[in-house]
Amino acid sequence: MDGPGLTGYHTSHLAMDSEGxxxxxxxxxxLAVDKDLAxxxxxxxxxxxxxxxxTLLLDEGSVALSLDDEVLVFRTPLGPLAEKPWPCGGANLQGDPQLS
Structure with a gap:
């Protein structure tokens, strides 16, 4: 199954919320990619x-990440970090059991 096309090539590590x-x-x-790959x-x-x-997914959907020498924090509609062995492992979606 293919997800959305992405521009550029510098990508942060990923984090996944409790809704996938x-x-x-x-x-x-x-960017966010939901469990249906939208x-x-x-x-x-x-x-x-x-x-x-x-990329850190904090309480109440806040996202923190580092860009060069800055740390940025965003409020988002995301849920809390997924409670499973792979919420941000390996910095990619390969091997994530929710998408297998």
């Missing part, structure tokens, strides 16, 4: 920095 939605930063945007743009910044780090 994955959130990450790519090409100057905070893409959603949550925020666009207009620049695409090269150094992206981990």
């Amino acid at each position: 939605t994955t959130v990450f930063w790519r090409d100057g945007k905070l 893409g959603h743009e949550l925020f666009a910044m207009g620049d695409s920095r090269d150094i992206v780090g981990r």
Whole structure:
């Protein structure tokens, strides 16, 4: 099954919420891909920095991530971090049992 097409190539590590939605930063945007593999743009910044780090899914759907030397925090409609062995493992969706 194919998900949405993505532009750019610098991608943060991923985090998945309890509903199976994955959130990450790519090409100057905070993106979410739901369990049905539909893409959603949550925020666009207009620049695409090269150094992206981990994505943290905090309480009440807040997302924190590092871009170069800054830490950005966004309020989102996401749920809490998934309670399973793979909420952000391996920095990709491969092997996630929810998508298998």
